[in-house]
Amino acid sequence: MPLVPRSRLIVALDLMDGYEALSIAEKLGGIADAIKVNYPLILSAGLDIIKDLKKHGNVVADFKVADIPNTNSLICAQAFKAGADAIICHGFAGSDSVKACIDEASKYGCEAYVVTEMSHPGAVEFLQPHAFELVELARRAGASGIIAPATRPERLADIRRKAGKMKILAPGVGAQGGEARRAIDAGADFIIVGRGIYGADDPYEAALEFIEQLRR
Ligand code: O7M
Numbered sequence: 001m002p003l004v005p006r007s008r009l010i011v012a013l014d015l016m017d018g019y020e021a022l023s024i025a026e027k028l029g030g031i032a033d034a035i036k037v038n039y040p041l042i043l044s045a046g047l048d049i050i051k052d053l054k055k056h057g058n059v060v061a062d063f064k065v066a067d068i069p070n071t072n073s074l075i076c077a078q079a080f081k082a083g084a085d086a087i088i089c090h091g092f093a094g095s096d097s098v099k100a101c102i103d104e105a106s107k108y109g110c111e112a113y114v115v116t117e118m119s120h121p122g123a124v125e126f127l128q129p130h131a132f133e134l135v136e137l138a139r140r141a142g143a144s145g146i147i148a149p150a151t152r153p154e155r156l157a158d159i160r161r162k163a164g165k166m167k168i169l170a171p172g173v174g175a176q177g178g179e180a181r182r183a184i185d186a187g188a189d190f191i192i193v194g195r196g197i198y199g200a201d202d203p204y205e206a207a208l209e210f211i212e213q214l215r216r
Contacts, residue, residue, distance in 0.1 A: 012194030018045030066090035069100035076104035114138035119172030150178030160187025
């Protein structure tokens with residue numbers, strides 16, 4: 001199912017224990033718009049965890065796919081067959097590689113999102129100088145949306161201006177120092193929060209607190 005901003009929260013479950021991930025997903029009880037899975041969880045719990053997580057809502061497969069088009073198609077097909085609703089790919093591998101992910105997504109009625117500027121400090125070295133080109137690449141290829149940094153709200157705002165109707169998912173809120181409200185004000189449609197929720201004593205309460213901040 002396509003991502004629709006309701007709570008505007010996407011929870012990154014970067015855990016290395018499938019049972020713990022499922023237990024948190026269950027506790028969240030669908031209050032987030034999606035759960036994002038990344039390599040730490042998939043490599044430890046296996047791809048089938050996606051099917052179990054899907055019982056609790058949309059699942060975004062953050063595999064940051066960045067290979068040649070054929071390999072990208074094969075990776076995406078695995079994610080979608082496992083039940084993912086959306087895939088995340090890198091843009092720097094080029095438009096043909098991105099297009100392969102988007103084409104595969106559309107075969108399954110799913111979505112593809114493209115990473116532009118990342119949220120960590122090292123993103124200023126190579127990604128930031130090309131971020132606007134990556135936004136344009138994603139737009140032309142027909143991506144559903146892009147990833148842009150909640151840690152740099154001013155950059156997020158610039159990227160929003162160039163992104164047109166594409167949805168923006170903004171990671172870096174909480175543990176990386178980004179602020180939920182500022183990210184949304186800068187133009188993000190969703191924030192992505194990992195440690196700030198799964199690392200909290202009460203992940204449900206922590207998620208509610210982020211959602212409250214987004215409503216204010
Ligand atoms: O809140 P955190 O820092 O514990 O987790 C953030 C999550 O977002 C984690 O899964 C990262 O891999 C991911 N992420 C970033 O932190 N920065 C980025 O620039 C991009 C992503 C991401 O989700 O890319 C799709």
